[in-house]
Amino acid sequence: MEHSASAIPYELEFSVRDYECDLQGIVNNSVYQNYYEHARHQFLLGKKIDFAKLHAEGIDLIVSRVEIDYKYSLRSGDIFKVTVTTRKEGHLRLIFEQDIFKLPENRLVSHAKVTGVGLRKGRPFKLDTLPGFEQLL
Amino acid sequence: MEHSASAIPYELEFSVRDYECDLQGIVNNSVYQNYYEHARHQFLLGKKIDFAKLHAEGIDLIVSRVEIDYKYSLRSGDIFKVTVTTRKEGHLRLIFEQDIFKLPENRLVSHAKVTGVGLRKGRPFKLDTLPGFEQLL
Amino acid sequence: MEHSASAIPYELEFSVRDYECDLQGIVNNSVYQNYYEHARHQFLLGKKIDFAKLHAEGIDLIVSRVEIDYKYSLRSGDIFKVTVTTRKEGHLRLIFEQDIFKLPENRLVSHAKVTGVGLRKGRPFKLDTLPGFEQLL
Amino acid sequence: MEHSASAIPYELEFSVRDYECDLQGIVNNSVYQNYYEHARHQFLLGKKIDFAKLHAEGIDLIVSRVEIDYKYSLRSGDIFKVTVTTRKEGHLRLIFEQDIFKLPENRLVSHAKVTGVGLRKGRPFKLDTLPGFEQLL
Numbered sequence: 001m002e003h004s005a006s007a008i009p010y011e012l013e014f015s016v017r018d019y020e021c022d023l024q025g026i027v028n029n030s031v032y033q034n035y036y037e038h039a040r041h042q043f044l045l046g047k048k049i050d051f052a053k054l055h056a057e058g059i060d061l062i063v064s065r066v067e068i069d070y071k072y073s074l075r076s077g078d079i080f081k082v083t084v085t086t087r088k089e090g091h092l093r094l095i096f097e098q099d100i101f102k103l104p105e106n107r108l109v110s111h112a113k114v115t116g117v118g119l120r121k122g123r124p125f126k127l128d129t130l131p132g133f134e135q136l137l
Numbered sequence: 138m139e140h141s142a143s144a145i146p147y148e149l150e151f152s153v154r155d156y157e158c159d160l161q162g163i164v165n166n167s168v169y170q171n172y173y174e175h176a177r178h179q180f181l182l183g184k185k186i187d188f189a190k191l192h193a194e195g196i197d198l199i200v201s202r203v204e205i206d207y208k209y210s211l212r213s214g215d216i217f218k219v220t221v222t223t224r225k226e227g228h229l230r231l232i233f234e235q236d237i238f239k240l241p242e243n244r245l246v247s248h249a250k251v252t253g254v255g256l257r258k259g260r261p262f263k264l265d266t267l268p269g270f271e272q273l274l
Numbered sequence: 275m276e277h278s279a280s281a282i283p284y285e286l287e288f289s290v291r292d293y294e295c296d297l298q299g300i301v302n303n304s305v306y307q308n309y310y311e312h313a314r315h316q317f318l319l320g321k322k323i324d325f326a327k328l329h330a331e332g333i334d335l336i337v338s339r340v341e342i343d344y345k346y347s348l349r350s351g352d353i354f355k356v357t358v359t360t361r362k363e364g365h366l367r368l369i370f371e372q373d374i375f376k377l378p379e380n381r382l383v384s385h386a387k388v389t390g391v392g393l394r395k396g397r398p399f400k401l402d403t404l405p406g407f408e409q410l411l
Numbered sequence: 412m413e414h415s416a417s418a419i420p421y422e423l424e425f426s427v428r429d430y431e432c433d434l435q436g437i438v439n440n441s442v443y444q445n446y447y448e449h450a451r452h453q454f455l456l457g458k459k460i461d462f463a464k465l466h467a468e469g470i471d472l473i474v475s476r477v478e479i480d481y482k483y484s485l486r487s488g489d490i491f492k493v494t495v496t497t498r499k500e501g502h503l504r505l506i507f508e509q510d511i512f513k514l515p516e517n518r519l520v521s522h523a524k525v526t527g528v529g530l531r532k533g534r535p536f537k538l539d540t541l542p543g544f545e546q547l548l
Contacts, residue, residue: 017308017311017312018159018160018312019159019167019308021159022155022156022158022160023155023159023160023162024466024471025160029444029448029474029477030156030445031441033440037292037439037440037441038293041292045351060435062481064480065480065481066440066477066479067476067477068476069475069476070473070475070477071475077319154445154448154449156445161334165311166307166311166337166340167305167308167311168304170303170304174304174428174429175429182488192298197298200303201343201345202343203340203344204339204342205339205340206338207336207338207339207340292433292434293439293441295434296430296432296433296434297432297433
């Protein structure tokens, strides 16, 4: 594992919404991906990385792979935080390591490793050539 | 009520997906709007009304009002159909009357009245001036 | 219209999550129902009205009708608040009047009227016979 | 890799619903998990494995890990199929290998490996002790 660019992880607090829970009374597995995505986008926004602007220049950052471990279930009424740290893997991949902790006890609920790739006109390119990305790598 | 342009309603069959159900074991209220929307879009597609092409010409068809009555609950494993009929209201509004019936017994589950408005560069315009819309009005 | 039990409406602040936006770059119509529901549930929780406990006693509060007006579109990055006020309609129906305002300018985005009915063992009953409901009616 | 119990994979056909697409005009990453889940549940239903009945007996089958590779994007109007094959990993884990192929050209869109664990009163147990599971292992 390469050194993380962000030693103190970014954190975003959420509360479970009842419509996110399923038959079993727990948050549906797919909803965790929504939580992870929203935390990543808010994190990138805070770094002034503007997807709309990049898209207009023909550059897209897409997710090529997601790994999620489910360790504990979130339920109606729960409060939790989602963390984000980033590092690069080779020249082409940006890795997001993310955790979900139930609050206030900080119990680990889930971990995710999300792989992002930058595409310029549909082809992968070296992420460190992009202004602003050096803070993530 | 003006005469409906489509006497025999368009029908589309669905099955409930478990992630659409909530804590109470029934399909969440907001999901019915997804079902109604998908049926409307498939209906319009069958009429060769192409949103992407219209959008490129500066024309958008948007929903300005939704009324939904919930009469019975869909559950995991249920099969159902969604119907669509259309009529105009004045020159500016396209009304979709839609029902959901649980199959095979054809039990009425929900009814919706959805009001659509056409916008040309952000302003409402007479829908009957648009090629293809005469089949809906 | 009967007198509102809550003159100063309850308010809950949200931010748009990108996955809630659709092809047109705006929040999908059905997602507003999620926002309205989450605000209602948080409002009721604050009034110590506990659905799980009521359900265990054979009582369910269900939505029988939803009317939503869409006046303006929420987009990626938007911050907004959802309000809740309640009043009764006859002895059997609890009405939620709700608005969504885009912040910070307080621009009206949408209005909803949601009709709730209490069911005891599947049959409607007089809501004012329930402890705690007098604060809503 | 152990021998697959189901040499000819189970297949289920879907069509993209517009509300599943996001800002970029493609199906949101998290929605693939909905597709994969619905295909798994329909597959198990066909094997007469009844979650509700198992749950009543104190047995739950839960997802402990998901890995998804995204190779190509589904868009509005696309038709696709989701496949399911299963095998066991050790005595405690049921593995679902799943693919999504865009139709009619059978282009690989995504692959998933989903790990399921059986819990009896909250503790993992040997899956092959359960009637009906031998067809999956």
